[in-house]
Amino acid sequence: MKVQPTDLSPQPASRADPSEMVARPLLKEGPGEGLRRYLGQVAALVWKDLVAERRTKEILSAMLVFGLLVVLIFNFAFDLQRVEMTLIGPGILWVAFTFAGILGLNRAFALEKDRGALEGLMLAPMDRSAVYLGKLVSTLILMLFMEATVLPVYAILNNQGIRLALIPVILVGTLGFVAAGTVFAAVAANTRTREVLLPILLFPILVPVIITAVGATGIILRGGASDELASPLSLLVTFDVVFLVVGFLVFEYVIEE
Numbered sequence: 001m002k003v004q005p006t007d008l009s010p011q012p013a014s015r016a017d018p019s020e021m022v023a024r025p026l027l028k029e030g031p032g033e034g035l036r037r038y039l040g041q042v043a044a045l046v047w048k049d050l051v052a053e054r055r056t057k058e059i060l061s062a063m064l065v066f067g068l069l070v071v072l073i074f075n076f077a078f079d080l081q082r083v084e085m086t087l088i089g090p091g092i093l094w095v096a097f098t099f100a101g102i103l104g105l106n107r108a109f110a111l112e113k114d115r116g117a118l119e120g121l122m123l124a125p126m127d128r129s130a131v132y133l134g135k136l137v138s139t140l141i142l143m144l145f146m147e148a149t150v151l152p153v154y155a156i157l158n159n160q161g162i163r164l165a166l167i168p169v170i171l172v173g174t175l176g177f178v179a180a181g182t183v184f185a186a187v188a189a190n191t192r193t194r195e196v197l198l199p200i201l202l203f204p205i206l207v208p209v210i211i212t213a214v215g216a217t218g219i220i221l222r223g224g225a226s227d228e229l230a231s232p233l234s235l236l237v238t239f240d241v242v243f244l245v246v247g248f249l250v251f252e253y254v255i256e257e
Helices: 018-028 033-056 058-079 085-106 110-114 118-123 128-157 166-189 194-221 226-256
Strands: none
Touching (some): 033 058, 033 128, 058 128, 085 128, 128 226, 166 194, 166 226, 194 226
16 A cells, blocks of 8 residues: 655645625724714613613602692692792792702713612723713703793692793703712712712702703793704703813713722
8 A cells, every 4th residue: 555645845825805804893883883882871771771760769759749739738838829930930830940950960870879789880990981971861861851841830739831942941051960960879889878969069069050050941931932942952052062071081080089
């Protein structure tokens, strides 16, 4: 039997197609993949908070009860004195929105903090700003649901119609409230007296937002012209942008303290 000799000479290395070498990294790191991953992390945090709230109903029920109680108490108190509700109505609405929102902000990080899950959330492979944005969006959704319930009750009690112009004012004012409140809620979450500390820290910062929102709401309720609404609405948008930018920049350092 004749054995064929084995060829031990070096073989030429196969050359890869340059187009494939360029295409592979591009497929792995597409131009929008980072943004999609970031938005997916934010959506996961929002979904987690909303599912947890759907099971417990702790935050939303407290916000609804408090907001409705404020509207009812002020309505019966001022109704006996024959006060013009178009003058004090905006203040009543934003008092209800603000204090009910404080209840929601107090619980924004409380669940993770009480169960020791906040450290695990910080160790997750995601940007800290995604945590900030996720908490902001989930709290904003709860606040908007509360406001959508309180506003019709206020309108019925005071025989006033719900004007569509109120929607952008409430939306922009609530966004500024939540944007600043989420940062201070993270600060207060690391203290033992977070329920007391959060309003003390937050209200001085939110005074311009609340005053501007009350003024814009008053213009709408008394039937003012749209030109009057342009200035306070643009001011609210400016506050929102400032609070959002500052929140993105400082949240990483605030949550780690």
